[in-house]
Amino acid sequence: MTELCIFILTYNRPHYLKECLESIEAQSYNDFKVIVLDNASQFNCKQIINKFTNLNISYIRHSKNIGSTGNFMYAWSMNIDTPYTMIFHDDDIMHPELLKICLSTLKEYKNLAWVGTSFNTIKSKNFASKFENNKCEVFSQYYLANYLMRSGSLCFSSVVYKTSKLKAINLKQYISLYSIVFDRPLLLELSMDGGCAICNGQLVSYRVHPEQDSVTGPLKFKNILALITCYKKIILNEDSNSDINYYKKWASVSLAQSSINLTMRNQESIYKYLKKASLQLEIGLFEITIDTIKIIIKIPFRYIKRKLLVLLKENN
Template sequence: MLQKNENKQPLLSVIIPTYNRPEYLKQAIASAVNQTFDDIEIIVSDNCSPQNPQAIVESFNDSRIRFSRNSSNLGMFANTIKAFRMAQGKYVASLLDDDMWEKDFLAKLIPPLEANPDLALAFCDHYLMDAQGNIDDRLTQECSQLYKRNHLQEGIYQPFSRIALVDKSVSTATAAVIRRNVIDWNAIPAEVGGSWDIYLNYLCSRSGLGAYYYPEKLTRYRVHEQTDTMLSGKRDPQAKIRKAQADMFCYQQFMTDERLSDLKPYFQQQWAHVSTTLGIGLMRSQRLKEARAYFWSSLKESIKLRTLAGLMLSFTPPKIASKF
């Protein structure tokens, strides 16, 4: 089913890729529908959820919503990029199906882009909330500090490669508005996988255009058992492997880009760190020989105790090594 907005082309497209989170999805859509800026379309792309969310979408009775359901599960990356490709707006913003926007998110981020054609994107800070939607002030503050948004001044950053790729202050997954034509949405490689947001940061920053920062928390990022960062932990080695492979691909791309040569030492350091992470994921899956190769590669870049410990354990029996 596909609901089309028969009005003129919207100024902004909201994309909401979703899979099997009906209650969270309802809240995410509501936060998009209730934006004070209303010249939008809302694209909900369902990745063949066991429970078809069509009824949830239709319950809003909003002609701005376009709903598409895949006949089979395409994977998270393919479903997300498909939604971006469906966008018709001058600008595009991603809203993950378990997150929410404040009512004035778009109203505060679109004007700087409209006023300055030399901006690739506008972004803001965000809250962290728990599974029930309660804001966690401590985690929110720690997140702002970790990604260096707590001291970032309002205004234009050009170039912004460092704050996008090193500090990771920019969150294109749920806290940014992007000028859609800055990116060739058909040329994003599948290897990007779960790291598509940092790759969008890369594509936007290498465009030569600037970024505008609005120093207010205008979105709410939900931390729960199905969050990607949680799934990449000890309980799901396959998720850890997939995420590490995606990160490694990205850092390899960044290292070979001459326009980012001043940041290459950082990318090499991160590549080594992620190589160790991938080795640990493989070891937990009892793929010791493969893991060992990544530990060796990491040690060639830098010697870390974590990597050395992983390498030594890779020579122990699989049942022991997998406990690392």
């Protein structure tokens, strides 16, 4: 039986899909199959897929675009028989050792729910030639929350899941609650039973571009509040004053930045977002407002800065 199923989520990016499949073909580990999930692209993916005769690839094209989260959920819902699952993105690229390292770690620590890796953000497919710090560290849910809260490096698409653990999650509920920011809450929930591991080596090339899902996907303020609340429940359960204080500052800054981003998108009052966050998360409104002003002041464009300050003042 094949050990690993790799889903590739793709939409209208033939040049990226080709590079992605090339990186999969170059893996030192090869006991896997690939399923490309095409989100109703306007080009023929098969022309690219057919070139990779050395890969065991299946192709599914949706009749309409079901969104990035919908495509992820489609992968999750498929009935596969492999003990391990990976849901990768067409605009990312794997280092040749990625799958080997993730699978060997999952086999060494049998209770883990998933293994992921660090990444480098680049505009080409060049990787660092050495991985001297390529050590995998095991995390409990609490320490994972602290790691992510402190901007620890983890590429979501690098994650290899134990299929049985992933299938036990109510993914539809997570996407409904968090929308496009469901990734961190999902990984935190999975790590509650058995933990997880993150490899320090930058084994994925994460591509930043205007069409990526994190930029174009649907997001509401309630999703941001749910994300912050997810961290709050985990951090406040432990009796650590330093972690609790760090959480409050992190939450304040995160809410300030999110309020600015949503205001620029929706042209609504920033203060409305800040007041709602303060009440729900029990964080001082004054502190969040000060953090918001600090972020606005650093914006280089005068017109945008002036507009945001006006929107902050409204209803205040």
